[in-house]
Amino acid sequence: MMFRRRGRIRVIREIAPEEIFLDSSNLPEHDARQFEGRLERPVATRSILTVGVVFVLVVFGFSYRAFQLQVVRGDSYATISRENTLDHSLRFATRGLIFDRTGTELAWNIAQPVASDATSSPERYALRRYAPVPGLSHLIGFLQYPKADAKGQWWREEYSGVSGLELSYDTQLRGQNGSTMVERDALGKVERENIVSPPVNGENLRLSIDADVQSKLYTLISAHAREQGFQGGAAVIMDVRTGEILALTSFPEYDHQAFTDGDVASVRSANGNPRSPLLNRAVAGLYTPGSIVKPIFAAAALNEGIISPDKQILSTGAITIPNPYDPARPSVFRDWAVHGLVDMRTALAVSSDEYFYTIGGGYGTQSGLGIAKIDEYSRRFGLASTTGIALIGEKAGIIPTPAWKAAVFGPEDPWRIGNTYHTAIGQYGFQISPVQAVRFTAAIANGGKLLTPQLLASSTPEFLTVDIPDNYLQVAREGMRLAVTSNRKDATVKFFNISGIKLAAKTGTAQLGYRNESMNSWSVGFWPSDNPHYAYAVVLEKAPAGTLSGAAPAMLPFFQWLIATHPEYLN
Template identity: 50%
Template sequence: MRRILWGRKKRRTAEIHPDEILIDSKNLAHFDTDRLEGRIERPLSRRSFLFVGGILTFLFLGFLARASDLQLIQGEAYATQARENQLAETTIFADRGLIVDRTGTPLAWNEKDSPEDDFAQRIYATQGGIAHVVGYVKPPAKDSSGIYFQETYLGVDGVEKVFDAVLAGQNGIELTETDARGKVVSKARVREPLAGEKLALSIDADVSSGFFEAVAQRAEESRFQGGAGVLMDIQTGEIIALVNYPEFSPTALTSGDPAIIQALLSDPRQPFLNRATAGLYAPGSIVKPFVAVGALTEGVIDESTEILSTGSISIPNPYFPDKPSVFKDWKAHGWVDMRHAIAVSSDVYFYEVGGGFQNQRGLGIAGLDKYFKLFGFATLPGLLGFSQEEGLIPTPAWKEEVFDGDPWRIGDTYNTAIGQYGVQVTPLQAVRAIAAVANGGILVTPTLLASSTAATAALPIDPHTFAVVREGMRLGVEGGTAAAVSVLFVKMAAKTGTAQVGTRNQFMNSWIIGFFPYEAPRYAFALVLERAPAGTLTGAPAAMRTFLDWLNANAPEYFQ
């Protein structure tokens, strides 16, 4: 009982005196209730602590979950996005350099369809005869996400490819700073775009067009599969025209039109082939001026000695003695000296000075090989950057390899001397060779750049020898096989050629090479039309005549 009373006594509060109550009551009216004076303070309940703690715990867990998502699950993606959002690099595309002809006429330039376009479109002149020279490009390209994986035009063919580094220029770079909301804060160009350099070519676009139309018209009317022509300055090696038929459209290829590209690829006439530089053709009789140079230089014959052409020569056949081997001329020419043999294109004359016959000594295949190569055949012409072919001069070693040990025969030499058998040349080689005859023995390296300094090689030939050959070519125009290019407005010198091709000689190539003006040569030319039906009467000489008439009407300054 005492323990209980003691316990209760311990729990009693201190005694409150009456004066304390009276004092608090007296001051009650003066309490500032807005400052919580006079209010009874109570401790927070446990429930309040639990409620506030729960809210804080929920917020913390939410923050932790969001932080885990940002840092662990999507951390790398958001980090990349943050970096890109902060500073982005943009390519400012440089304009590609202009391409112009020797007169300043634009051949390739740039145009923007809209200010919003990333880069300017490459535009090409539409006239014929320049496609294989100018070439085409492949434009900048994006991947499926819209990112440029190719940030420049790439030259694919022609001078666009050869001089790609000169024409390309250098792209600029712009940095764009953005905030977290993607709003542009600032822009700064760290490198200005640098346009490509202008490229001035040696070709004359109008002359090229006229030449192309002449080749195309004759090819179509006489059913030739294709053709090519080259006009070159004999002193500088500058190419005035280099045309191919058929050709392609640079604009269509640059735009990537699938239908047009497929049509070009499936065309059996091979419009992508640059026939002028890489087309190989049996030359036929256009090689005779070079055989003549060799024969005179080696003393095989002099310029005045005549050889009789009765229409053929015959030699014993060791396999069939009763059937001699007959080598025909295209007609009986009678007695001809060197100048007239060139003019009338006597096969018999060149059989004999090429391979020898009876008492007439010949150059032999080694001599033919030597002089063909001296004039640049079977070697690359040296046109910078363009696809070119060396061609072929057949030799005993070549025949033994190709024909499984078959020996060389005199008939092979005869046929080689008139540009048949295995002889293969390009139009560019032909124009370079005849230019050396025209200029007196300087073998120039062809170029497509205007105002070029010629790279040359002097041939060890007596100038008089060249004069004899030039005279023979002039006679060919005055009354020989090249009479088709006899015109009143300029004196021409030329040599024609017809070569049989095909497994049964069922097709023919038609050639003409030459130079003008005759008195003071300035330009050399070569023109070939390929694979017409055998016996076609109108070919390269007629096409060259059409071109000469065009020149006289539209660009007579080339005859001065």
């Protein structure tokens, strides 16, 4: 390179980079670690080609693997991917146990047996078991288990009570199921399992029932019923002070364990049985009461002031009413025997129909309650209405009235005095249940408290009042006691006059069928007669007319057993 300056030409030589860096090591700021003082050289073509080949091979490898996963095996991996989710798993709550008043287990749970090749799962629910004791099926009831479809999806996730206490207290017994979330990898291996919500176990129930008393009651009265040709029956024992039920049984019964287990043969057999073993006769069976309602109408007549307890009425075996439609054929209403002169207490002791025809409908100079008052006092004692017992399916029953007759038979068949007479002795269209019978008997025994029957121990008593002074109810109690202690040959339950227990009782018989070819037999009562603590009611259903050994004789061996084995229930 040449430069001109003031007429002179100077030749300047370019310095090559190599010459500059030859002495760069002598520079004070030189830093060799930062590549100062080094020459840059271009990357060799061979190296670039090598990197390119490697890159192409890697891209090809990834592309091939992606093709294999997404195209060749895409469907199978898509299925695995869909299943590779968080699974919801149930944790079943433990159903509450049921105990009787003494602590005896009546219903409990056992773990399902696990096959040797199976693994334990939180989705295995417990199996329900019942005490193998006769007489408990209708009371305890049965349930249905949780159910899953063929794919293992639960369409019923909880136990479901179907009848008895399993149904009535299903909410308390069932608790609340919990759940877990299970995370699995694509191969099905559990990665994590987290409890989302723990199960809340059901509440236990302690019943007012004594299972030993109930079982023996069932065994004795059902055996007597079979011997005498009765088709069924029921019995109830109530504490007249609290309303707690000591025993409530119905026969024939069904196998509630088999129903819970889903035994098809047992279910089919029970459903096809003409004796209706699935019917809880204690609360849903309705029967013509017969003479057991007479103590109600005795107290009603005293409360209405139509008769004194000491006034005597002559029983000649029948009363006759003129027939305005055919004077030659008067209407005759018969007594079951000729009793002679009887006052109210004696009329109850011998169960005089004539006496109660008279105070019910009136006869001669003696006025009667009339059907309106019979209806009113029947309702005061809880008839024609449910009792409030905690069992599903309770029936209210019927009190025959003119309105009822018109609805059933039509207005062309008016109410007649004979209908009143028959209603006053618990016949005609009258229908009540055993639990209603024990309830009104308890009200007579306890001075007029119409208690709600309680099935749980230590329940708070609930009651209405019948609004009748206790001195009138006392007359009814004395008449029922006289039925046991009287020396008269026509006294109805003299065989109850046994040592060890003071019983007061009333019997009832109701004819059935177009020609009265069948009968039901009742017995109600309470003990101790001088300080009542328990009341009972028993009905035996449909035996041939004329059967002499009915409900009261069926109870005699029970009371003898109670005296020998359970003195705690005698006072």
